[in-house]
Structures are given as structure tokens and as C-alpha cells.
Amino acid sequence: MTSSEHDGLRVDGLTIAFGGNTAVDGLSFAAPRGRITGLIGPNGAGKTTTFNACSGLLRPSAGSVRLFGTDITGRGPAARAQHGLGRTFQRMDLFDSLTVEQNIALGLEARLARSNPLKQLRCPRRDRTSVRAATEAVLELCDLGPHRGDPAGSLSTGQRRLVDLGRVLAGGFDMLLLDEPSSGLDSAETRRFGRIVTRVVADSGCGVLLVEHDMSLVMSICEHLYVLDFGKMIFEGDPADVRASDAVRAAYLGSEAA
Amino acid sequence: MLRLHDITAGYGDTTVLRDVSLPVPRRSVVALLGANGAGKTTTLRVASGLLAPGSGTLHLDGTDLTGRRPHVLARRGVCHVPEGRGIFPNLSVRDNIAVHAAGADTGEAVDRAVSAFPVLGEKLGQQAGALSGGQQQMLALSRAYVTEPSYVLLDEVSMGLAPVVVDEIFEFLGRLAEQGCALVLVEQYVAKALELADYVFLLARGRLEFAGEPGELDAAQLMEKYMGTHT
Amino acid sequence: MNDLLPFLVVGVTTGSIYGLAAMGLVLTYKTSGIFNFAHGAIAALAAYAFYDLTTLRGLPWPVALLLAAVVLPPVLAVSLERMARGLAGASVTMKIVATVGLQLAITGALMAHYGAAGLPFPTFLPVDTVTVSGVHVGIDQLISASVAAAGAAAFFLFFRLSSLGVRMRAVVDDPDLLELTGTSAFAVRSWAWLIGSWFAAISGILLAPQIGLDALLLTLLVVQAYGAAAVGMFASLPLTYAGGLLIGVLAAFATTIAAGSQALAGLPPAVPFLVLFVVLLVAGRSRLADAGTHRPAPVSAPLLTPRATRGFAVAATVLAAAVPLLAGPRLPVYANALVFLLIFTSLYLLVRISGQVSLAHAALVAVGSATFSHLAVGAGLPWLLAVLLAGAAAVPVGAVVAIPAIRLSGLFLALATFGFGLLLERLLYRSGVMFGATGTLPAARPEHFSSDTAFYYVLLAFAAGGMVLVAAVTRSRLGRLLRAMADSPTSLATLGAGINVTRVTVFCVSAFIAGIAGALHASVSQSATGTPFTAYASLTWLAVLVLFSVARSAAPVLAALFLTVAPAYSSSDTAVDWMPVLFGLGAMLVALHEASARPRTTTGDGTAGASSRARERIGAPSAARERLQAAAGRAGGRAGPDTGRLRVGRPRQQGDTR
Incomplete structure (x- = not known):
């Protein structure tokens, strides 16, 4: 293993409890740069809980989240984003009244504006150039050019997924968390989404943590998988290992099916 | 028979179900399978009236009830135990059962609920949200026994529960089926569901992929749908 | 101490009425997800109806009381329930605008019809005084306070024990689930609106003798109920009533403090709003999850192209510049x-x-x-x-x-x-x-x-x-x-x-x-x-x-x-007087129209944005996830769904997720 602990996202002993119930129990995993890492498991296994703890929407009861070697456990979402962590939303929280182009541009602009009132007020020329360049590149990559002027709220689910992805791509984040990106997509759209993510990782070397229920997507693009059940890690390995694992099969179909 | 015919349904601009037909004969057990996001929950929501379909019809024992509100269907014998915990967390256990009884005698309803799940008897005064997960699910399921419905729709009732509790719940479902309740099971414990089922329907991406009897469905086909091993 | 006793008595009598009004407000808010800014206007409407029936039409006061306080509210409740149903899934802004519009319409209509100046309210309760531990108290005040307290207590018991009360608490917890058990959530909400309207009407008629008949003043006085509702965190009924008492007493004491000081003259009437503002600031978002999940306005094509907009702007500027030549006097x-x-x-x-x-x-x-x-x-x-x-x-x-x-x-x-x-x-x-x-x-x-x-x-x-x-x-x-x-x-x-x-x-x-x-x-x-x-x-x-x-x-x-x-x-003053009504009704219709443009489920669940809930549904979410999203709303943005509880004296407990 060449990947040091300073590379990518690293979660150690993550525990999250709600009112005495432990949703996630002592979870540890790593999502290094340059790799697509999958986090899978049956319904209610704790995937989204883990995901929200990584992106800062949820404070863990115990354990730590480190990003590129820095402990970010106590930081809020905006601070994590400043440190290079971008996320998408399963429910595609787009800026519906803004155009596709503006949505994507905001991926970078929000990051440049930070919490500085002056930077929020006006956009320096230098920023404008870089925002434009990033937006054009993403529009091209996601093939959203024909829709650039459409309000995001008027798009189909497949296009909305791409805009959601496009926003974090424009932001130039080094670590991307993708939240169930295939929900609502048909298989052709899902495959296309997978191709774009693979290409981004190959080109930019960023890391991706994918929480997903569509196994065909997970199996085709992830290099490494972590399988959760009841908030605990039950298996870890490459897609072929996972496919062959009796434990994983049992978790998905019920114990007797194994 | 509870019959969904050619249902297309979704939320806002997103279509989740396309041309789904699901007949549920009286006294039968139907397993509705499919990967996450396939449209199982949406199918149940249409069947109980929580979601009005964009097109298609919903018939209950020959009466067209398409677009009617859930309480109308409930009064006519459709009991939907929704995903999550189908309880009112801030009400006491007794008040939960009183709401389930929907105007019928509360004392009698409590007796029936306790006879189905004795553990509820000790918790009647407690706030339902403070029960353990298994007890909450038992409380939710007791509605299917108290109100004596003809059709019970069950959405992932074993999710997140310990194996012992899951066994107890499946035992209860078996008893319901024996008493002549028709059941529609959406269940991640596929093997357990198939043991009970008379018919199996398989959904994939909002379309019906398979309809038949459990024997006709082989494990490889099922795994393919769940794990995407067809590559 | 004896100096303060009279103020305590005054405070408790008015506070009791605030408490009753506030309970009605909290009840309708929690069951329907609509905060009724027109609650005070209903109180004013009932008081004016009573005045109209007694003073203007000469009916005996018990008959007038029956008509104004008992018969009128159901009519209002039906319309309010309809409006709330129409607003399900609307953005929070539109939910606010709709009831603000209704308030303006009712208050405006009262002022247009009866005149903006205050009117003498008929005294119908005995005005003799009795002496309670050395303090002179009006019998009418005693009766008002007792009626309000009895109403609050009766409602509390009803809510706690009756089968309809249980269902009202159930609709707060989960309207969809209530429907699934065979009870119409709309029917239960209608009852809540009815009780809320009754409470508002009664408090209006009880308050009017003390402050005179003034549409604006009455509307705003029941707005004191907002402060009381805030004390109850917009959820607990007993605390809400207690909040009403607290505000009444604080305001009465403030009167003693402010007496003789011009700088503090405004303090007593400001007390409820001080309470409201401070409670909201202190409570913050962890306790107060907003009932309406935020939904952006539906997207529609721009009315005009940028070029046309510029054209209009230029034309408007030219026109505006020419106004002094055209407007004359x-x-x-x-x-x-x-x-x-x-x-x-x-x-x-x-x-x-x-x-x-x-x-x-x-x-x-x-x-x-x-x-x-x-x-x-x-x-x-x-x-x-x-x-x-x-x-x-x-x-x-x-x-x-x-x-x-x-x-x-x-x-x-x-x-x-x-x-x-x-x-x-x-x-x-x-x-x-x-x-x-x-x-x-x-x-x-x-x-x-x-x-x-x-x-x-x-x-x-x-x-x-x-x-x-x-x-x-x-x-x-x-x-x-x-x-x-x-x-x-x-x-x-x-x-x-x-x-x-x-x-x-x-x-x-x-x-x-x-x-x-x-x-x-x-x-x-x-x-x-x-x-x-x-x-x-x-x-x-x-x-x-x-x-x-x-x-x-x-x-x-x-x-x-x-x-x-x-x-x-406008050539007629009448038309000008009725303009606020037009504004109010117009804003209400715009809000309802915008709400109707949104997709929603059949139960029209008003406590959460139906379409946002729908989007979450696509991937078959778990209860735990929905709870998480609530938590997420608290931690980052603030779009968390309602924590959805109406408490009746019990501490809140965190439900198990597993």
C-alpha cells in the first residue's frame, strides 16, 4: 500500500447514535485519492448516516473523520468544502430557479466566496475567468451545453443528476462524496453517469466515495467496496470478492438464502 | 381482489412506476421484490391511496377506488403498514391502539393487540416513541390484527430489527395469512418472504419484470436483480 | 407587595384571555402546519359581530353572543381548513403571505365598514367590583378570566382524553399514517380549525370591553398570543397558556415601572413582543424546526426578454420624467x-x-x-x-x-x-x-x-x-x-x-x-x-x-x-377604504395559486413540503434517514422537516430508530 494516511478521506471508529440507538458502530474505512470507493449495504444499514457524518451535516458520537491528514470531525459543511470535500445529494438539491450554467458556476463561486462578505459581494476579474473556464469544461464533460440556459428546475431527473455532479466538479474538489446518484435514472443514464465519474477520476486524480444501491453501477466503476449491515462493516474487497461473498449475499437476501 | 392495473405514478416530474399491474387475490400472499429504488414502496403507496396514480386504475373487490383518499381504502379493508415505524411516537401505546381502532371499542382493540403481541400489555401507558424498535414495529403491526382488514400491505417491516424479533414478526404474518388476510410483502429478507408467498412480483426500475409463483423464480435471477451480477 | 397585587390581578385576567387565544393558535398551527396570522382578525371579527348584533340591531346579548362566538366560527373554520389544504406543499413564504393577506382583508373590511375610529363596546357583563384581599376587582374581569381559564382547562382535558383529542395529537405526529388507519386527516384538521376559531372569537369578545372596539388594536392584541405561543415553543399547550398569563402579568407590572416615565411609556404594550423576540432568539433552531420544508418558487419562463426589460425600463424612466408635466396638482x-x-x-x-x-x-x-x-x-x-x-x-x-x-x-x-x-x-x-x-x-x-x-x-x-x-x-x-x-x-x-x-x-x-x-x-x-x-x-x-x-x-x-x-x-372614498381588502384577498389568491402549481400527494400533507418528501422517496428512504435529514437541516442549512409534535405536559423523548 502506497497510499499514506494523508491521502484522501479517512474515517476511524465512527460511531453515531440516535437516542440510545447506534446507527453506525465503530466504522473505519479509507477513500484515497485517485480511486472510486464504494460504500454499499442493504436498506437501513447506515450508509447515509455515515455519509452525512463525512460531509459535516451530522456530528458523530465518537470517532474521527480526517481529510488529507487534517482532522475535520468538528468542522461544518462549509469549512469542509473549503478543505476540498464536495458532495452531491440524493434528492438533488439544485438551485432550481437558476440556469444550468449558473448552477455549475456556483460550484466554484461558492467556494471562492467563502465567508468573506467582500468576496461574496463582488467577483474579481481573475475569479471570473477561472469560473468561466471551469463552467465550460464541466458543461462539455457532462454534455449539458445544449441546456446551459435552462432553469435547473425544468430538467429531467437524469439531467438534474448531471448538474448536481457538475456543481462539485466545477468546484474542483479533491474528494467527492456521491450520494446514491443512480436513483431515478434509467440504466442508460446510469451507465453514462458512471462513465463521467470514471473519467473525472482518471483525469484529475481526485478521490470518490460512492454510496449507492444500484449494484450494476457499483460493480462496474468501483475499485474497492465496503459493505455495511446494521451499522457495521461486514465485508471489504474488490467487486469480484463482494460478488462471491456469502456474507454479503446473506445481508442482502436474508440469512436463509446463503 | 385488490387490483392495480397499468399504473403509472411518480412524484412531481419524476416517474417512478410505469405500467405496473399487480393483482392481489383475496387470501393470498404476494411478495413484491426488487432492488432499492425499484418502486416497491411507491407501489404500496398507490395501493393504499397515499399516492394518486398518474394513470391506471385501482380496484378493490370490483369497485373502482382510483384517486380515493387513504382513509376510504382503510375503511374498506386495506391496511398499509408503512416503511419506517408505523406508529405515532408522541402518543401512548394505548392511544396508538385507540387511533388504530378508528372509533371501535378501544378496550376490545387493546385486548386484541395484546393477544397478538403480549409484550404490548406491559407498555400501554408508555410513549410509543420510547419503545424499542421491535416493540414499535409490533405496535404498528397489531393494527393489522385489531382492525381485521382483508388486505395488509407491509413495507419492510423487518428492517433494522434483531433476528429474534424478525422471527416473531414472521410468525405473526403467518398467522395473519392463515386467518385469511391477503398480504403484500415488501421485504429484504427475500427467503423468508418467499416461504410465505403464493405469488411473486419482481420490479426493476419501475417496471414489472417477473410475475409468477415462487418456484418459477431461481436464485440466480434474483441475485442478478439485487446484485447486478449480469455483467 | 400590596401595591403590586392589583396589577397581578389585572395581569392574570388579561393574560388568561391571551392564553386561550394562544392555545387556539398553537392547535391549528401544529395540526395543519399553517401559522394563522389572521387569528387576531377572527377575534376582531367576532367582537364586531357582537357589537353589530347588540348595539346596531338590538338583539339581546345572549343571542348575539351565541351567534358571534358559537355560530360564526364554524363558517370561518371551514374556509380556513380549505385554505390550509390549498396551501399544502406551498413555500413557507406563501404560507405566511396567505394568512397575512386574510388578516389584512378581514381587518380592512372591518375598518371600511365600521370606520377606523374606535367604537364603544357594549357592556354585557356586570361591572360591579368585589374586593379580593384588599384589591378591587371588576366582576366582568373575574368572569372573563374564569371563562378563559375554564375553556383552556376543558380543552386540555378534551385533548388529553377524548378520542377526537387523541386523533388530533395523531395528526400532528403523522397525518399520512392517520389516514392509513381509516380516519380522514382533513376532518380532524377541520375540528382543530373550529376549536381554534372558537377560542379566537371568545377571546375577542372578552377583550373588547377592556380596550374598546378597534379593529387594528383587537387584531394586534390577539397577536400577544404569538408571544404566549413562543413561550410554549409553539408546541406545548399548558406552557402556551402559562405564557399568556406570564405576558399579562409582565405587561401589568411594566405599567407600574413605566408610570411617570416618558421614555418607558412604550414598555407595557411592547412586553409580548419582547417575549416573542427573545424566546425565538434564545430557542434557536434546535427547538424550533420549521413546519414547512423550504421549497423554491416554481420555475417559469421569464416574462420578458432582457432586451424587452431594458426597453420597458427606458420607457418607464421617460414616462416618470414626464410626470411633473402631466400630473398637475x-x-x-x-x-x-x-x-x-x-x-x-x-x-x-x-x-x-x-x-x-x-x-x-x-x-x-x-x-x-x-x-x-x-x-x-x-x-x-x-x-x-x-x-x-x-x-x-x-x-x-x-x-x-x-x-x-x-x-x-x-x-x-x-x-x-x-x-x-x-x-x-x-x-x-x-x-x-x-x-x-x-x-x-x-x-x-x-x-x-x-x-x-x-x-x-x-x-x-x-x-x-x-x-x-x-x-x-x-x-x-x-x-x-x-x-x-x-x-x-x-x-x-x-x-x-x-x-x-x-x-x-x-x-x-x-x-x-x-x-x-x-x-x-x-x-x-x-x-x-x-x-x-x-x-x-x-x-x-x-x-x-x-x-x-x-x-x-x-x-x-x-x-x-x-x-x-x-x-x-379614485373618485369615491369607499373604494379607497376597501383597497386593503383587495390587497389582502389578492395576496391570498396569489399564494394559493402558487401552491396549486406544485405536485402533491393525495392527503395534501401540510406539515412537510410534499414534493421534497417525494424526491426523498425515490430512493426508498428509511425513517432513520428522514430523521437524519432533520438533523442535517439543523447542522448545516435549515431545511429540516418538522419535528412534528404537540406536547401536552410530557417531556419530549427521542424515539428509537431501530
Whole structure:
């Protein structure tokens, strides 16, 4: 293993409890740069809980989240984003009244504006150039050019997924968390989404943590998988290992099916 | 028979179900399978009236009830135990059962609920949200026994529960089926569901992929749908 | 102690009535997800009905009481339930605007029909006094307090024990699930609206003898119930009633403290709003999850192309420049319209661009107005400098208004700002600090521009400048951040923007423009006064702005013209009197229309945005996930769904997820 602990996202002993119930129990995993890492498991296994703890929407009861070697456990979402962590939303929280182009541009602009009132007020020329360049590149990559002027709220689910992805791509984040990106997509759209993510990782070397229920997507693009059940890690390995694992099969179909 | 015919349904601009037909004969057990996001929950929501379909019809024992509100269907014998915990967390256990009884005698309803799940008897005064997960699910399921419905729709009732509790719940479902309740099971414990089922329907991406009897469905086909091993 | 006893008695009698009204308000809010700003208007309506039936039509008071307090409310309840059903899935802004519109319509109709001046309310209860431990107490007061207390207690028992009460608590927990058990959630909500309306009507009739028949005053007095509801955290009924008592007593004690001090004269009537504002600030978002999940406005194609918009802007400017040649004696009306254009432009930035509802806007204008007079006349500063400094003085006040915006969203932000506006109005407008002992300060126009025509062009320059400024902000990075924040604060935060800074900044910009508008208003009329800038004005402005929202960026222009110019051209006074009714009903219809354009499920669940819930459904979420999203709303953005509970004396407990 060449990947040091300073590379990518690293979660150690993550525990999250709600009112005495432990949703996630002592979870540890790593999502290094340059790799697509999958986090899978049956319904209610704790995937989204883990995901929200990584992106800062949820404070863990115990354990730590480190990003590129820095402990970010106590930081809020905006601070994590400043440190290079971008996320998408399963429910595609787009800026519906803004155009596709503006949505994507905001991926970078929000990051440049930070919490500085002056930077929020006006956009320096230098920023404008870089925002434009990033937006054009993403529009091209996601093939959203024909829709650039459409309000995001008027798009189909497949296009909305791409805009959601496009926003974090424009932001130039080094670590991307993708939240169930295939929900609502048909298989052709899902495959296309997978191709774009693979290409981004190959080109930019960023890391991706994918929480997903569509196994065909997970199996085709992830290099490494972590399988959760009841908030605990039950298996870890490459897609072929996972496919062959009796434990994983049992978790998905019920114990007797194994 | 509870019959969904050619249902297309979704939320806002997103279509989740396309041309789904699901007949549920009286006294039968139907397993509705499919990967996450396939449209199982949406199918149940249409069947109980929580979601009005964009097109298609919903018939209950020959009466067209398409677009009617859930309480109308409930009064006519459709009991939907929704995903999550189908309880009112801030009400006491007794008040939960009183709401389930929907105007019928509360004392009698409590007796029936306790006879189905004795553990509820000790918790009647407690706030339902403070029960353990298994007890909450038992409380939710007791509605299917108290109100004596003809059709019970069950959405992932074993999710997140310990194996012992899951066994107890499946035992209860078996008893319901024996008493002549028709059941529609959406269940991640596929093997357990198939043991009970008379018919199996398989959904994939909002379309019906398979309809038949459990024997006709082989494990490889099922795994393919769940794990995407067809590559 | 004996000195304070009379005030305690007075406080408890009025407080008991506030408590009853507040319980009705909390009940309807929790069961339907709609906070009824028109609650006080229902109280006023019932009081006027009672007056009409007894004094004007000569019916015996028991019959009138039966008709006004028992028969009238069901009629209102049916319409309110219908409206609430229509608003399911609407954005929080529209939910607020709809009931604010209804309030304006009812209050406006009462004032138009019965006159704005107060009327003597018929005394129908015995007015003798009895002596309770050395204190003289009116029997009518005792009866009022007992009726209110008995009503509150009876309702508490009903809610706790009856089968309908259990179902009301069930509808608060989960309306969909209640439907699945065979009970119509709409039917249960109808009962809640009925009881809420009864409580409002009874409190109106009980309060009217003490304060006289005044539509505005009665409407606002039941607004005291907001403060009581805040004490109960908008959820607990017993605490809400206790909150009513607390506010009554605090207000009575404040009267003793304020007696003889001009500076504190405004304190007693300000107490409820002080309570409201402080509780909302202290409680913050962890306790107060907003009932309506935020939903952005539905997307529609722009009305006009940018080029056409520019064309219209040029044409409008030319037309505006020609007004002095055409308006004749009505020129001052148009001057006033320009001031209001500036006000509406600043409000538009806040409400329509950033999606935040502020009901303290009139207070910001008043601050500008007062500051200008102190600086220009009092300190003798040059006119232009005084105007700009008046704008600057409003900025810190705007920042204070923005504090709730950091911690609260949607409804609670609106309530906190409303409380703040009323607080300022009650505490400072009449205390002499702002507008002097007489309530009016002198103000002047700039040298060389003091003629109506010359000053009109000065105003036109300011109005144009304000609009250009807002247009520039809208096109700037801040504008993009604001519109993004209006759509989804959570995702904007996860992209790295500090959204609290964004929130405060826009409040400050808006306050600056509003402050300048206040200065100009003083200049136009050559006197500064707080009278036109009441909290009621804030409500009206919001309704009028939303009424014209279909005109998009031209909405401020139309709003200003209709509010100021249209009355001047009306030939009959009656038509002018009824205009607020038109505004109110219009805003309500716009809100209902916008709500109807959204997809929703069959039960029309009003406690969470149906479409947002739908989107979550696609991937088959778990209960745990929904709870998580609530938590997520708290941690980052603030779009968490309602925690959905109506507490009856029990501590809240965290439910198991597994």
C-alpha cells in the first residue's frame, strides 16, 4: 500500500447514535485519492448516516473523520468544502430557479466566496475567468451545453443528476462524496453517469466515495467496496470478492438464502 | 381482489412506476421484490391511496377506488403498514391502539393487540416513541390484527430489527395469512418472504419484470436483480 | 407587595384571555402546519359581530353572543381548513403571505365598514367590583378570566382524553399514517380549525370591553398570543397558556415601572413582543424546526426578454420624467410613489431574491426617517450627507433583524422580525427617543430643490439609483449566492459558501435602501413621524409586493403605484377604504395559486413540503434517514422537516430508530 494516511478521506471508529440507538458502530474505512470507493449495504444499514457524518451535516458520537491528514470531525459543511470535500445529494438539491450554467458556476463561486462578505459581494476579474473556464469544461464533460440556459428546475431527473455532479466538479474538489446518484435514472443514464465519474477520476486524480444501491453501477466503476449491515462493516474487497461473498449475499437476501 | 392495473405514478416530474399491474387475490400472499429504488414502496403507496396514480386504475373487490383518499381504502379493508415505524411516537401505546381502532371499542382493540403481541400489555401507558424498535414495529403491526382488514400491505417491516424479533414478526404474518388476510410483502429478507408467498412480483426500475409463483423464480435471477451480477 | 397585587390581578385576567387565544393558535398551527396570522382578525371579527348584533340591531346579548362566538366560527373554520389544504406543499413564504393577506382583508373590511375610529363596546357583563384581599376587582374581569381559564382547562382535558383529542395529537405526529388507519386527516384538521376559531372569537369578545372596539388594536392584541405561543415553543399547550398569563402579568407590572416615565411609556404594550423576540432568539433552531420544508418558487419562463426589460425600463424612466408635466396638482402623490418604489425595491431584494420574509421593514424605514431629521435639522448636516447617514443608521438595525435569520428560517424568522418591528414601534416611536415628544419631527428638503417639481426629480434620481443598485446586486456574485440560498441553503453551504454572512449582508443592503427611503419620506412631507411605519404597514407591504409578484422585477413599481397613486385617482372614498381588502384577498389568491402549481400527494400533507418528501422517496428512504435529514437541516442549512409534535405536559423523548 502506497497510499499514506494523508491521502484522501479517512474515517476511524465512527460511531453515531440516535437516542440510545447506534446507527453506525465503530466504522473505519479509507477513500484515497485517485480511486472510486464504494460504500454499499442493504436498506437501513447506515450508509447515509455515515455519509452525512463525512460531509459535516451530522456530528458523530465518537470517532474521527480526517481529510488529507487534517482532522475535520468538528468542522461544518462549509469549512469542509473549503478543505476540498464536495458532495452531491440524493434528492438533488439544485438551485432550481437558476440556469444550468449558473448552477455549475456556483460550484466554484461558492467556494471562492467563502465567508468573506467582500468576496461574496463582488467577483474579481481573475475569479471570473477561472469560473468561466471551469463552467465550460464541466458543461462539455457532462454534455449539458445544449441546456446551459435552462432553469435547473425544468430538467429531467437524469439531467438534474448531471448538474448536481457538475456543481462539485466545477468546484474542483479533491474528494467527492456521491450520494446514491443512480436513483431515478434509467440504466442508460446510469451507465453514462458512471462513465463521467470514471473519467473525472482518471483525469484529475481526485478521490470518490460512492454510496449507492444500484449494484450494476457499483460493480462496474468501483475499485474497492465496503459493505455495511446494521451499522457495521461486514465485508471489504474488490467487486469480484463482494460478488462471491456469502456474507454479503446473506445481508442482502436474508440469512436463509446463503 | 385488490387490483392495480397499468399504473403509472411518480412524484412531481419524476416517474417512478410505469405500467405496473399487480393483482392481489383475496387470501393470498404476494411478495413484491426488487432492488432499492425499484418502486416497491411507491407501489404500496398507490395501493393504499397515499399516492394518486398518474394513470391506471385501482380496484378493490370490483369497485373502482382510483384517486380515493387513504382513509376510504382503510375503511374498506386495506391496511398499509408503512416503511419506517408505523406508529405515532408522541402518543401512548394505548392511544396508538385507540387511533388504530378508528372509533371501535378501544378496550376490545387493546385486548386484541395484546393477544397478538403480549409484550404490548406491559407498555400501554408508555410513549410509543420510547419503545424499542421491535416493540414499535409490533405496535404498528397489531393494527393489522385489531382492525381485521382483508388486505395488509407491509413495507419492510423487518428492517433494522434483531433476528429474534424478525422471527416473531414472521410468525405473526403467518398467522395473519392463515386467518385469511391477503398480504403484500415488501421485504429484504427475500427467503423468508418467499416461504410465505403464493405469488411473486419482481420490479426493476419501475417496471414489472417477473410475475409468477415462487418456484418459477431461481436464485440466480434474483441475485442478478439485487446484485447486478449480469455483467 | 400590596401595591403590586392589583396589577397581578389585572395581569392574570388579561393574560388568561391571551392564553386561550394562544392555545387556539398553537392547535391549528401544529395540526395543519399553517401559522394563522389572521387569528387576531377572527377575534376582531367576532367582537364586531357582537357589537353589530347588540348595539346596531338590538338583539339581546345572549343571542348575539351565541351567534358571534358559537355560530360564526364554524363558517370561518371551514374556509380556513380549505385554505390550509390549498396551501399544502406551498413555500413557507406563501404560507405566511396567505394568512397575512386574510388578516389584512378581514381587518380592512372591518375598518371600511365600521370606520377606523374606535367604537364603544357594549357592556354585557356586570361591572360591579368585589374586593379580593384588599384589591378591587371588576366582576366582568373575574368572569372573563374564569371563562378563559375554564375553556383552556376543558380543552386540555378534551385533548388529553377524548378520542377526537387523541386523533388530533395523531395528526400532528403523522397525518399520512392517520389516514392509513381509516380516519380522514382533513376532518380532524377541520375540528382543530373550529376549536381554534372558537377560542379566537371568545377571546375577542372578552377583550373588547377592556380596550374598546378597534379593529387594528383587537387584531394586534390577539397577536400577544404569538408571544404566549413562543413561550410554549409553539408546541406545548399548558406552557402556551402559562405564557399568556406570564405576558399579562409582565405587561401589568411594566405599567407600574413605566408610570411617570416618558421614555418607558412604550414598555407595557411592547412586553409580548419582547417575549416573542427573545424566546425565538434564545430557542434557536434546535427547538424550533420549521413546519414547512423550504421549497423554491416554481420555475417559469421569464416574462420578458432582457432586451424587452431594458426597453420597458427606458420607457418607464421617460414616462416618470414626464410626470411633473402631466400630473398637475397630484405631483406630491407621485413623489410619494417614488419613495415607496425605493421601499418596495429593498423589500423585493430581501423577499423575492433571497427568499427571506422580514416583517420589520417598516421599522427600518422609520429609523431612517428619524435619523434624517435628527441629523439634518437637529445637527444641521448637509441634506445629502444626512440622507446617506440615515441609510447607514438603518444598517446596524438591519443587522439586528438579521440575527434571527441566522438562527431561524421561514415562519419563525417572519415571527421574530414581526416581533422586533412591533417592539420598536411600541417602545421607541412614541417614547420621544425617535420622533420627539410630539411624535413628529421637522424635516427639510435640500436647498435649491425645495419646489415640488425640483424635488420630484431628486426623488426620481434616488429611486432609479436604488433600482440600479438592486439590479447590480442581483447580477453580482451576491445575487447569485442569494438566489441559490433561496433555493437550497444546505447545498450552498456544502459547496463552501458561508451562508450566514450572505444572510446578514443582504439584510444590511436592504436596510440601507430602506433607511434612505425613510429619509426621503421625511423630506417629501417635510416632517418625520412613525405613524405610517407600523408593523401593520410591514404586513401590507409584503402582501402588496407578493400580489404583484407575477410582474417579476417590475413588481416593486406596480406595488408602489397601486399603494400610493391608485387611491389618489379614485373618485369615491369607499373604494379607497376597501383597497386593503383587495390587497389582502389578492395576496391570498396569489399564494394559493402558487401552491396549486406544485405536485402533491393525495392527503395534501401540510406539515412537510410534499414534493421534497417525494424526491426523498425515490430512493426508498428509511425513517432513520428522514430523521437524519432533520438533523442535517439543523447542522448545516435549515431545511429540516418538522419535528412534528404537540406536547401536552410530557417531556419530549427521542424515539428509537431501530
